[in-house]
Amino acid sequence: MVLSGALCFRMKDAALKLLYLHNNQLLAGGMHAGKGMKGEEISVVPNRFLDVNLCPVILGIQGGSQCLSCGTGQEPTLKLEPVDIMELYRSPEDSRGFTFYRRDTGLTSSFESAAFPGWFLCTAPEADQPLRLTQLPEDANGDHPITDFYFQQCD
Secondary structure, eight states: OOOSSOEEEEEEETTOOEEEEETTEEEEEOEETTEEOOOOOEEEEEOTTSOGGGOEEEEEEGGGTEEEEOOSSSSOOOEEEOOOHHHHHHOOSOOGGGEEEEEEETTEEEEEESSSTTEEEEBOSSTTEEOEEEESSOOTTOOOOBOOEEEEEOO
């Protein structure tokens, strides 16, 4: 099956913090000025050029005009890059840096970098901190990042 557009999902971490965009960075939080937020719509397409059994997905925001990338350096650096999610979907060029292997664990999912095996998307236990990458079971800071996310299709 070939997609004509990205699918829409919303993500919350296991502590129920929503992902939202602030100053071109994805943060995880919940309440602002006493108002609940809906959270950022996450555009999702599969990476058709990697092993489908590993559930490779590309994640974007703002209608897929920016995508999450782990970078191409020696160490992963999570950032939003201004690249069209459908271009990555259609192109056989290596998009491993934009790809995450989605692993379902009951009601939640974790997302491991395809370019940097062993590195997972995570949030900090505190609210309003950036989405980042960590190695399991805990990162070098000794904190316990949250690597499980509720990943639900938009209404």
